[in-house]
Amino acid sequence: MIRISIDAMGGDHGPNVVIPALMTVATRRPDIRFIIYGLEDQVRPELAKFPQLAEKSEFVHCEVAVKMDEKPSAALRHGRWKSSMWKAIEAVKSDTSDACVSAGNTGALMAMSKFCLRTMASIDRPAIAAIWPTLRSESVVLDVGATIGADSHQLVDFAILGAAMARSVFGIDRPTVGLLNVGVEEVKGQEEVKDAGRMLREADLGSMTYRGFVEGDDIGKGTVDVVVTEGFSGNIALKTAEGTARQIAGYLRSAMRRTLMARIGYIFAKSAFNALRDKMDVSRANGGVFLGLNGIVVKSHGGADSEGFAAAVELAYDMVRNRILDRIEADLDLFHARNRQAAATKSADVEVDEEG
Structure with missing residues (x-):
């Protein structure tokens, strides 16, 4: 079973795009399991539309969603420990997840990934x-x-x-x-x-x-x-x-x-x-x-539609599998x-x- 942690709050559309995308991937990749991080009042209603996805997923409520225009330093300072982005990355570090996918703020995602996972010894x-x-x-x-x-x-x-x-x-x-x-x-x-x-x-x-x-x-x-x-x-x-x-x-x-x-x-x-x-x-x-880190992080385009986000998740899946x-x-x-x-x-x- 390949485990992917998902920042459901990232991107221009958040859970409205992320959750249907995960259902698409779950249908195509039966050996995948998701850990979804986000704001409960936004994620739960979307997840309820896909009972089969809910069975293959674990949802974790987070207090903070990193804004798309937030400065990386501010996101790292205020979003650390509490945000859906940080927790999705941290799941990779703790070996709860095999890879992380987010459509959120690129600078914040890179800053958090470097801080949490660190670069490989010679990179x-x-x-x-x-x-x-x-x-x-x-x-x-x-x-x-x-x-x-x-x-x-x-x-x-x-x-x-x-x-x-x-x-x-x-x-x-x-x-x-x-x-x-x-x-x-x-x-x-x-x-x-x-x-x-x-x-x-x-x-x-x-x-x-x-x-x-x-x-x-x-x-x-x-x-x-x-x-x-x-x-x-x-x-x-x-x-x-x-x-x-x-x-x-x-x-x-x-x-x-x-x-x-x-x-x-x-x-x-x-x-x-x-x-x-x-x-x-x-x-x-x-x-x-994101290559060169002690873990796999994939950044989806912020404006990606459901099929686009699904492609990013499947890319993470391939990275883990191979x-x-x-x-x-x-x-x-x-x-x-x-x-x-x-x-x-x-x-x-x-x-x-x-x-x-």
Whole structure:
């Protein structure tokens, strides 16, 4: 049985979206159980509509719901111990739950997750990883907002984290990894990115295949399975892609309504347009995974509908089922072992040269 703790108060719609989403997941994943945290007067009426879900769930009343516009520091100070967000995260720490899902305030969720779960021993900063629809299929992109700016070691950490996620979600034994850059040539880009590329090439990790630098248009093409960048550029890329998808969808709706012939044409091509709509629907790839923590936390988009929140919960389910934390720890151990071996070899070579 996989246990998922849920912050039912997060997002723009709260329990009105969260509870129906959980019913959807419970139907599709019979081996799942939920621990739902929230305000009783709002959650209980929704939960009563789904008796089957109530049987597979435990509800815990909380006194506080973190506001979507609340500053992370204030949320951590006032919401700690009492809020539905904190308690859902704390359930992971106490091993009451295997993963936490919330559609709440991103900054507050990250601050509480870092404070409660802490980062893994060799990770400086966590990353938010998103699943990105591509022409080929899907890719993992990280970081999309947790870390503004990153040095070469942090970018390498992100590559290891992203590769572990790709192996867990996509079932790829050795996913391809690329560093987002202003060009594919080795001489281009910031020093941090170039140094990270050199480190990944030299490490030659069995958990991934490093393909070098990729550019912005490579994300949508699906050139690699994992795209690595720091949070500032990653978040801009994510929001730009979401906005472009909505823009194109708006253009199509406008064009289909323009003339009678266009409306008739839409009737004949409706199945094709529906397929395009599904491909461009950002909610179907909903869920940002906080990687690098001692526990699994998934952030749903605040405006996600029921199907979108269900996708985030199922992503958390997959992370648990495929033991992503064990994969990350094994990959990090291998990387640091390779680094120690390389350092020892280099030191021995220097001693030989000095003696010579």
